[in-house]
Amino acid sequence: MVKITIDGKEVTASPECTILEAATKAGFRIPTLCHLKGINDVGACRVCVVEIEGVEKLVTSCNITVRDGMSVLTASPRVREARRTVVELLLSEHDCNCPTCPQNGKCDLQSLAEKLGVRTQKYHSSAPQGEPDTSSPSLVKDPRKCILCYRCVSVCDRVQSMGIWTIAGAGGHTQVVPEGGAPLAHTACTYCGQCVVSCPVGALSEKDDRDVAWELLNSRKQGKRIVTQVAPAVRASWGEALGLPRSVATPGRLVAALKHIGFDLVFDTCFAADVTVIEEAAELLRRAGLVEGQRSHGGPNARRMPMFTSCCPAWVRFLGAEYPEFLPCLSSAKSPQQMFGALAKTYWAQSFGVGAGDIRVLSLMPCTAKKYEASLDVMSSSGFRDVDVTLTTREISSLIMEEGVRVENLPEVDFDSPLGLASGAGVIFGSTGGVMEAALRTAYYLATGKNPPVDAFRVVRGTGGRREAEFDVAGKTLTVAVVHGLGNARMLLEDIKAKRVAYDFVEVMACPGGCAGGGGQPYAQGFEYNPEAGARAQTLYGIDDKAPVRFAHENPAVIELYDKFLKTPGGELSEKLLHTDHRLWGIQARSRRVMAAAAT
Amino acid sequence: MSYVRAPSPDRMESVIAEMTTSMQHRIALAPAGICPVEMTMVFLRLCHAQSCGKCVPCRIGLGKMADIISDLIDGRGDPSLLSTLEATARTVRDTSDCVLGVHAGSMVLRNLDEFLNDFQSHALESRCVGIFAGPIPCQSACPAGVNVPGYIALIREGKPKEAVALIREANPLPTVCALICDHPCEAHCRRRMLDDAVNIRGLKRYAVESSGDVPLPEPLPPTGKKVAVVGGGPAGLTCAYYLALWGHDVTIFEKYPKLGGMLRYGIPEYRLPKALLDKEIERILSLGIPAKTSFEIGKDASIEGLRREYDAVFLAIGCHEDRKLGIEGEEGPDVVSAVSFLRQVISGPLPVLRGKIVAVVGGGNVAMDAARTAVRLGAREVKLVYRRRREDMPADPKEVTGALEEGVDLIDLASPVRVTRNERGAVTGLIIRPMVAGPIDDSGRPKPVPSGRPDETVECDVIIVAIGQSSESARFKEEGIPTNKDLVVAGEDLSVPGVPGVFAGGDCVSGPSTAVKAIGHGKTAALNIHVYLGGEPVETARHPIPPARPSDMMPSGRVELKERSPLVRVRDFRMVEKGMSAEEALREAHRCLRCDHYGCAPLRSGRWYAWSR
Numbered sequence A: 001m002v003k004i005t006i007d008g009k010e011v012t013a014s015p016e017c018t019i020l021e022a023a024t025k026a027g028f029r030i031p032t033l034c035h036l037k038g039i040n041d042v043g044a045c046r047v048c049v050v051e052i053e054g055v056e057k058l059v060t061s062c063n064i065t066v067r068d069g070m071s072v073l074t075a076s077p078r079v080r081e082a083r084r085t086v087v088e089l090l091l092s093e094h095d096c097n098c099p100t101c102p103q104n105g106k107c108d109l110q111s112l113a114e115k116l117g118v119r120t121q122k123y124h125s126s127a128p129q130g131e132p133d134t135s136s137p138s139l140v141k142d143p144r145k146c147i148l149c150y151r152c153v154s155v156c157d158r159v160q161s162m163g164i165w166t167i168a169g170a171g172g173h174t175q176v177v178p179e180g181g182a183p184l185a186h187t188a189c190t191y192c193g194q195c196v197v198s199c200p201v202g203a204l205s206e207k208d209d210r211d212v213a214w215e216l217l218n219s220r221k222q223g224k225r226i227v228t229q230v231a232p233a234v235r236a237s238w239g240e241a242l243g244l245p246r247s248v249a250t251p252g253r254l255v256a257a258l259k260h261i262g263f264d265l266v267f268d269t270c271f272a273a274d275v276t277v278i279e280e281a282a283e284l285l286r287r288a289g290l291v292e293g294q295r296s297h298g299g300p301n302a303r304r305m306p307m308f309t310s311c312c313p314a315w316v317r318f319l320g321a322e323y324p325e326f327l328p329c330l331s332s333a334k335s336p337q338q339m340f341g342a343l344a345k346t347y348w349a350q351s352f353g354v355g356a357g358d359i360r361v362l363s364l365m366p367c368t369a370k371k372y373e374a375s376l377d378v379m380s381s382s383g384f385r386d387v388d389v390t391l392t393t394r395e396i397s398s399l400i401m402e403e404g405v406r407v408e409n410l411p412e413v414d415f416d417s418p419l420g421l422a423s424g425a426g427v428i429f430g431s432t433g434g435v436m437e438a439a440l441r442t443a444y445y446l447a448t449g450k451n452p453p454v455d456a457f458r459v460v461r462g463t464g465g466r467r468e469a470e471f472d473v474a475g476k477t478l479t480v481a482v483v484h485g486l487g488n489a490r491m492l493l494e495d496i497k498a499k500r501v502a503y504d505f506v507e508v509m510a511c512p513g514g515c516a517g518g519g520g521q522p523y524a525q526g527f528e529y530n531p532e533a534g535a536r537a538q539t540l541y542g543i544d545d546k547a548p549v550r551f552a553h554e555n556p557a558v559i560e561l562y563d564k565f566l567k568t569p570g571g572e573l574s575e576k577l578l579h580t581d582h583r584l585w586g587i588q589a590r591s592r593r594v595m596a597a598a599a600t
Numbered sequence B: 001m002s003y004v005r006a007p008s009p010d011r012m013e014s015v016i017a018e019m020t021t022s023m024q025h026r027i028a029l030a031p032a033g034i035c036p037v038e039m040t041m042v043f044l045r046l047c048h049a050q051s052c053g054k055c056v057p058c059r060i061g062l063g064k065m066a067d068i069i070s071d072l073i074d075g076r077g078d079p080s081l082l083s084t085l086e087a088t089a090r091t092v093r094d095t096s097d098c099v100l101g102v103h104a105g106s107m108v109l110r111n112l113d114e115f116l117n118d119f120q121s122h123a124l125e126s127r128c129v130g131i132f133a134g135p136i137p138c139q140s141a142c143p144a145g146v147n148v149p150g151y152i153a154l155i156r157e158g159k160p161k162e163a164v165a166l167i168r169e170a171n172p173l174p175t176v177c178a179l180i181c182d183h184p185c186e187a188h189c190r191r192r193m194l195d196d197a198v199n200i201r202g203l204k205r206y207a208v209e210s211s212g213d214v215p216l217p218e219p220l221p222p223t224g225k226k227v228a229v230v231g232g233g234p235a236g237l238t239c240a241y242y243l244a245l246w247g248h249d250v251t252i253f254e255k256y257p258k259l260g261g262m263l264r265y266g267i268p269e270y271r272l273p274k275a276l277l278d279k280e281i282e283r284i285l286s287l288g289i290p291a292k293t294s295f296e297i298g299k300d301a302s303i304e305g306l307r308r309e310y311d312a313v314f315l316a317i318g319c320h321e322d323r324k325l326g327i328e329g330e331e332g333p334d335v336v337s338a339v340s341f342l343r344q345v346i347s348g349p350l351p352v353l354r355g356k357i358v359a360v361v362g363g364g365n366v367a368m369d370a371a372r373t374a375v376r377l378g379a380r381e382v383k384l385v386y387r388r389r390r391e392d393m394p395a396d397p398k399e400v401t402g403a404l405e406e407g408v409d410l411i412d413l414a415s416p417v418r419v420t421r422n423e424r425g426a427v428t429g430l431i432i433r434p435m436v437a438g439p440i441d442d443s444g445r446p447k448p449v450p451s452g453r454p455d456e457t458v459e460c461d462v463i464i465v466a467i468g469q470s471s472e473s474a475r476f477k478e479e480g481i482p483t484n485k486d487l488v489v490a491g492e493d494l495s496v497p498g499v500p501g502v503f504a505g506g507d508c509v510s511g512p513s514t515a516v517k518a519i520g521h522g523k524t525a526a527l528n529i530h531v532y533l534g535g536e537p538v539e540t541a542r543h544p545i546p547p548a549r550p551s552d553m554m555p556s557g558r559v560e561l562k563e564r565s566p567l568v569r570v571r572d573f574r575m576v577e578k579g580m581s582a583e584e585a586l587r588e589a590h591r592c593l594r595c596d597h598y599g600c601a602p603l604r605s606g607r608w609y610a611w612s613r
């Protein structure tokens, strides 16, 4: 431990920590903007500068470590002047049309200007020119808002290992652009949206589909039925942007708020997640040779191990772009979002006597890549699009706000039946490890005819980048792994390729923390990366703990679905409606990036 | 009452002069990949500020050209602007009265020609194709890619052992480079903007000298693949080192009795003591690399044979053939090439020069080594004969000064015409033709042209010719190794086209160059051979690098290495240069600006790593 003085107060700190960390821990508040702890420590914005006794220059507190005896001033007149000047300079090159910005009210730059008391603008204002890049189905980049903090660059490179965002030009012409300066849709971008949640301003956002959702509501007048599904992770985070405590922002109040807006059939994606569990578990047992059976999807490689989960479209895109040779390892199961849509327009349509063409499916997802997935042509097994429009958690909070719903005054309402009934297994889908745990619970049952103890597979929970476990299922040892974050996924694939590891079943979620930390979740503020993912996951596990049904295969609505409609998991109808061949998604393989020469 | 004033430098002038110098430094240190269009604009603005304002094209035209380029950069351009720009530049060049305008105009024309692509993409797509690479200047200037700020930081934290280990990750010959590297890193050191380059080589020498024995990393498990390395110079040694670390079974074949190549048989003892070289080579071989010495490929075995017995072959035979002056009287005793002279000094018997007059022909480092070695062997007089001017010598200026301090007599602007011999055939002198500096040639130096004065005689008993070496690669032509002039042809990845599994590098590919470039080649070849043999690109364990400290960027003097006095050092072959003291090293290490932390390097040369809590 070292002793330092901050604004006259003696503080002890561990020698590896930065001045910023030491000060924050000791209760001081140093403003930051570009810093993202452990990920973006380039010191680009210079907002966090402090004065150090005996050092002539001001020093960035985010990337300089403490030293014994250091004496730091966090808010001296020099520091205040510098910070304010830096923010004024930034504002002079920022499109300050705040009221129409997706980050309005949540923007770090806006709140920084307020915190630092910036009221004047002494520089000639010259926001950059250029139109937003709206080429992709998921993400929008607006160069006029970008403040070149480089968070997106670092997150995409260091966390997701993709390196899609690059820096072009230099000096006053520096820009953050997609690789090669191409429109985003022409790159290998996975649409995970981790750059979006990390952007401190409104330069990155999801493709805005709120107006499409409002139009859907209007289409009821033409006799359309609007069927809404709510993804697991959305229920754990929807209240954050509305400033509601978790105790108020319950799943039941979300259903109530949606009904208040006019979405009268509010179902649960967790129901479809239960179906996914059953389909995937059955496929795993077949692939692992625990039961007999042939696959129609996946061709000759359909038995290839390991089996990868397939519910994360950003992960599927990653695999198709970077490791296309592994596509046959993906479970052919569609994601719960798409299964839900396909079932709504067939099973539910039949049971309730509604024509599939008269149904519109709206999904509420914690995810930007789901917009891409829903837009794929192959996702229309009922003859109509499985899902008509996908909104992120941020967009749904915005709709609730726009409608003026007083959420806290609403009584809680249950999801509608039958597609709203879900087991706890379906709920934990929203967290890293959740799909694995849910699938193993059912795989065990399908293989042995007995339920395992409900907590048998708990060890796959956690936050470690890669977690491994072995389980005995019907006399066979299944080796499983769970990874989250595409950088971890890449390392896992490299290890598999080099035969350093071998698994039977691997769960991959592109976003750190899983869907709980998804790219469609509320913007994070401050310098912690993905700060809420852990708490959201806890909410989901809490729901599972209290759920009356914990096994997907015991969900009565699901049992009825198979009895009356699908018959068997992996059967003919399931294959048609609930499975997909990922090679038909049309993902462009990325040319291998050249390794840096040994000499440089 | 006074009519004239004596000129006295005023304050403004000296500040402007200072600014000009720092501008020079800044421009010289411009990061790679900076947009040439923008540079042209900045250049024009500077020229415009210097215009006296008399003539129309310069007074107005320079500004207008800068405006046009500024429009291009801001995306307000259209293709017609390019032809306007070109026409304006032509007019400025052709009509300006003095060089201020003429030069500016022709520079713009040249850039338009050279960087047409960049100008067009700005004009047509308002897009900049320049890729600004903002790497660590010293590290990217180093052909071996040594992590300079990293090891300097370790020295500063009092960890010379770790510093050496870090250097070895990129360069297995730290002692060699500490003593004789031509340090291109220092030319690019960003500290030059402030005062002067960090003494990087000096610090490396300090690290090597104060660290004792630093163990090598553990090699990876054997791969069962066999590689033959032909030539035991720095290129071959480096390649063998990395391949052995990555688990391959490597054998070095060397023509001479000992390894080291030019490090041993070229560079003199007083710059690189052979005892230190031996230690460094032993350490590399201790990875389990057998060396077959006195074994000449092309004689004792063929490349074909090696290819049959080994999975891959690396050719690094260097440049050891003499270049001849091609003048009358050159053939015969007492006219020797510098490399064979220096080789003989090492392998014996010692050439007898005591009391003789020696003329050394050439102006490169090899000439300096030969001249200074001749001095140490007791020559009565050593004369250095060079065709161009002293300032045009390719030799390191410090080496030239060192030679002159040791009493070497420089005869520059003198082109050898004929060797005179007496009736017994012994050399009596060298006839030279006096030259003058002429127009600048392709090498950027003035070409020597005859001055018209009559030829002169340089009296001498021995002539040492140091005008370059060539490679013996032609002998491998029949075995299908492609050659160009006398060099081996190899691709960017150093693979030899048309001969699978054969790679080549070092001087035999690049022509006579430097040790660190040969090391860089050895590394590149090692990695590509490894991948050729089915390996995955490897990353050696990275030594942790101390965090940067707050930096003040206050100008401070560079610690220079001291040398032994010329009067004393000419009497023996002991090292000329002295190392830094611990205090000096610490001071110098403080000067490093840590460009790996400050500035754009951490951003623009980012590598992904795993996210994990």
Ligand SMILES: Cc1cc2nc3c(=O)[nH]c(=O)nc-3n(C[C@H](O)[C@H](O)[C@H](O)COP(=O)(O)OP(=O)(O)OC[C@H]3O[C@@H](n4cnc5c(N)ncnc54)[C@H](O)[C@@H]3O)c2cc1C
Binding pocket: B180, B181, B182, B230, B231, B232, B233, B234, B235, B236, B253, B254, B255, B256, B259, B260, B261, B262, B263, B266, B267, B268, B295, B296, B297, B298, B316, B317, B318, B319, B320, B339, B342, B365, B366, B369, B472, B505, B506, B507, B508, B512, B513, B514, B515, B516, B518
């Ligand atoms: C006098 C002199 C001074 C120099 N000073 C410096 C300096 O201060 N700093 C610096 O950086 N560089 C210096 N250099 C240059 C530097 O030494 C060379 O660039 C470097 O050694 C080239 O390395 P290499 O491995 O390619 O070739 P070499 O070092 O030339 O090694 C090639 C090896 O291959 C062997 N070989 C050749 N043919 C065969 C064959 N048929 N079979 C088997 N083996 C064979 C040779 O015997 C030799 O050992 C100097 C060179 C000379 C001549």
Ligand code: SF4
Binding pocket: A145, A146, A147, A148, A149, A150, A151, A152, A153, A176, A195, A198, A199, A200, A201, A203, A204
């Ligand atoms: S897009 Fe956002 S995160 Fe990326 S550099 Fe611009 S402001 Fe920063």
Ligand code: SF4
Binding pocket: B136, B137, B138, B139, B148, B149, B188, B189, B190, B191, B198, B200, B591, B592, B593, B594, B595, B596
């Ligand atoms: S200041 Fe240090 S890091 Fe920067 S170029 Fe010089 S030696 Fe390298």
